[in-house]
Amino acid sequence: MLYLLRMVLVGLNFLFVGFVGLIIGVLRPFNPDDNRLFGRLYSHPALRILGLKLEAEVGPLHDQPPGCVIIANHQSNWDLFLLGTVVPRRMACIGKKSLKWVPFFGQLFWLGGNVLLNRENAYQARRALQTTSRVLAEQNTSIWIFPEGTRNPGETLLPFKKGRFRWPSRPACPSCPCV
Template sequence: MRLILLKKNSRTASTVLNPISNMINMKWELRGAEFLSVKKSVIMVANHQSSLDILGMFAIWHTMGKVTVIAKREILYSGPFGLAAWLCGLVFINKKDVTESRELMRVAMEKLKRENIKLWVFPEGTRRNTGEIHEFKKGAFHLAIQTNTPIMPIVYSSYQTFLNDKEKVFNPGEVIIEALPEISTENYTTENVDELMEKTRKMMDITFHKNSLEIKNRQRQRKV
């Protein structure tokens, strides 16, 4: 039932909430749309800098097609937002129980693959706006190997040109979101999951710094 509701409800949510970006002067530039629009299941891993990342997701949702997100179980009990998240097909996990979470994600991924639904994960776990991509947790990569699902890296450029959490600064922002070519998991096992994880993070790190520098240079040119 929830998989049937997923496509309609998540698209409705993105349509309703996407105008918020215009209201707060956020501009999202998508690159790699040809990778993002693939009509099959992939595990999308994205860097996590701020709750603004969700607005970026909504901005590109129409290109992604059918997609759901990993969320902590506590969100399910957060009133109307929890209900909306459930209707949109989010996969809820108990982060305090790693074994339970991995098994739940494996079962969920098998269902998503039958419906060609993508899964979005923030492998850093905690959002941090530091100008770097931090170490990844292994959960998404174990899942990709167990279910033979490709990894698709998604990279947001740095928010530091417009957002400073400590100083409470939030200016109009410009962000590049780039989807990279998928990474096959066929030649990986749980024994070399670290290799897959680091390969993904390094690819994302190169793109992150390249696109972040481009945004900085654009801003400098505008000031000249």
């Protein structure tokens, strides 16, 4: 019974944050710091509802200057609630284009300045990555990618999608091995 109650409350939190986030996103669209705000709005209440305490060693992530490439393993839909707590300043994410159809979340994802790639059309995906690379460099924003291109609950990594790593060359951050 407690499980059902928690799932209902997490679902309501998801919808509420999506609605509130849409208002914020419309008032300040494509703001590079919105992802950090949205991530925390999703994650902190959800972790409390689920009775979870998250301890993460993210000092190195937050010590990096904006303009880095951050790579993470996407294991499940629960990642939103876990990774949302560690989103750094000025960050955008790459996601599949079909995310835009997820009520509230998809529109919030887009308004957060994230990149929606059409994985069915390689030409459009390459153009989107080139534009993204240029804009992120100009705006001094980091990009968060899930190089496996899908959720992977397994113990080992799946092969990385090669398109994620075909970015035009740009100077690396002075203190990290960024692309």
